[in-house]
Amino acid sequence: MARSARWTNPTTAGHPAAGNAQGRGGDQPGLDYLRYRSVWPLTLLALKSTACALAFTRTPGFQTPSEFLENPSQSSRLMAPFRKHVKPKKQHEIRRLGELVKKLSDLTGCTQVVDVGSGQGHLSRFMSLGLGLMVKSLEGNQRLVSRAQRLDQELLQALNKMEKRHPKVVQRGPRHSPHHVVQWVSPTALCEELLLPLETSGQGSARLLLTGLHACGDLSVALLRHFCCCSEVVALASVGCCYMKLSDPGSYPLSQWVAGLPGHELPYRLREGACHALEDYAERLQNAGPGLQTHCFRAALETVIRHVCPELRRPGVQGIPRVHELKIEEYVQQGLQRVGLDPQLPLDLAALRAQQAQENRVVAFFSLALMLAPLVETLILLDRLLYLEEQGFYAELLPIFSPELSPRNLVLVATKTPLGQAFSILENEDI
Template identity: 85%
Template structure:
């Protein structure tokens, strides 16, 4: 696979596997010594001014070709609306949601539930759905907005009983707040009927159809239920399971799914899904590439522009990996819970805390000279990670286009729509599908409501 195959996410093995030396010498010379703002502008394409955008030397054609190809082939992630306009007045409160719907909800989630909820409402109206099923609903923020804010009939399915119990408490709290607001402002008509979502505790298995998912909340006088399935960042196989229900079940007439955690897809079974991609030689995507597709290029590019000391974490974590493997060779890439204020720590202090986090003796003797030498390569580690992130949108495009082709091969109508601001929500592409043509109506789905 050439030099691209050497790129891994994240570069925890930068020192243990000598990853810098796996790059072509010409790439090393082009990237070596670039500071973070230069990497953001020259490699990741962020706007910049002055000396930042000047190349110190002619870059090798192979590196320029990779940069151009990754950008050209990746699906556009820029939504067709100004973002994040809803947070101009207050960065923590969406101006497009009323106060009761913002409570207990972080700005990122406020943006997500509003955008996906409004898309689902339009799609429901266009397809004549009688019920929305929110799968993997968590604490029910999306379900609450769709039901109590937009007037949809919603069933939410979540496997974690604790999350469902909290969702029901938040339902009651929101209903009380809306009723209180209505008494205070009786001239303001409610946006929809006061119908809470129906919460169901149920694990949806990847390999089997879920009867509960297909049961209607109530019988329609016009005949059988017409269901719309949705999932906000449905993790791993769950997003594939939604596709399977859409394809196999006549009751399901529409789908609006935003996937996440591609590294958790079953192999085989989760990718590839389409016959076309499956027939391509070398179509497999390694765990590390799928993991990389979940990283946030736009957010990281902004961090590079700011050149904050927090970028040091990559180098420190890679140095910690060398100490871990020397102490216990069979322990590789263990999860290290976030160590606060990394930029204020000396590298040996970080390593000691990291050893404790992974269950090793924090008082192990350390080679301070080796750690200092590794710290001196901080910019190389950041450059390598930036190179890896260049591929993240392209890998995500491969996964999502495979799903799109899978639906189209079966005669369904589907599109990928960037519905979230990628700066707020990196997994921002919604797979929208229907069983009858919508034509130009698809373009209405991603527009902003007035």
């Protein structure tokens, strides 16, 4: 019998529309969206309660990552060479997922780990040079692969120096750098390179474990299909991301159960909203800082873009620093430049000022959207879990990362043989 993901009935504390800042209106003059002069409508309370009750828990089995108690920017659980060039968020992610993969590899007898969409190889380096796993890394961008190979050599040199200075601290023994391959993985066709064993593994037939850290859009679905179709793949540990980039149809829904639900369709807006940082926005609401105006400014920029270039829909706008220090017209000018449009276009300043005056309504709308975000993510991930279970495999969703550090914090773990209670120990902080 396949194991199901654990459901939760969380309290309402901590959710954006839950009234985290309810008691702060009196000491924050001028911030009308923090003042509640009447009881919330029962329909809104019921919606919030239902959304919270039906969503998978995002709370891991630890309160605060102990690795950052001494220094919020340096994980105490990673040796210094593994922290170089790696931001705290990524330090937390590679350690947690890497150690989960190591444990899962031991439990399933895997001979090789395949890191799909490996980017600059931070996870692959930790798994191979830090945990002793045989790792193949697949990445479609040649520039990123070249960068990963340079970082491999830099890390090896640092580890060798550390071993000479502190032989009792650094584990001795042969080190295997990850094997990097420039390879794009199709969401619809099997990738032969992914299934090839490493010559250095010294094994006959390979037993592969597939992993992907925030594999974007269809790439997460590709991992699931390789797991289901290929006898060589015996385990999976996948953390998805960028749900708005899923092919429709084709990558959602995957399971027969979700496909049979009336109204199961998820338009772009809902899938995009499920990728936002819920906990971060809740904190911003509590602090009631000027950063809350970002979404209002972005909405104003969108109206200008659609007026100037109607065919340019949903353009990716690179982050604009220190938004709260900019006038709205300055923000729009920088945004136009970032999407390849003329920043000196004449602007309707009166219209922009009128849109800026709607900031409180934008905050309220975005809070409602984020209240539903975990529920949308739950449906997408539940669909993937049921897709595996319908084919007789064993799967579970585990909140592996601190959501404050890494909002996409649910890892889909799957095996082809039952692990029983072993699933429950994979998410502990001390894996």
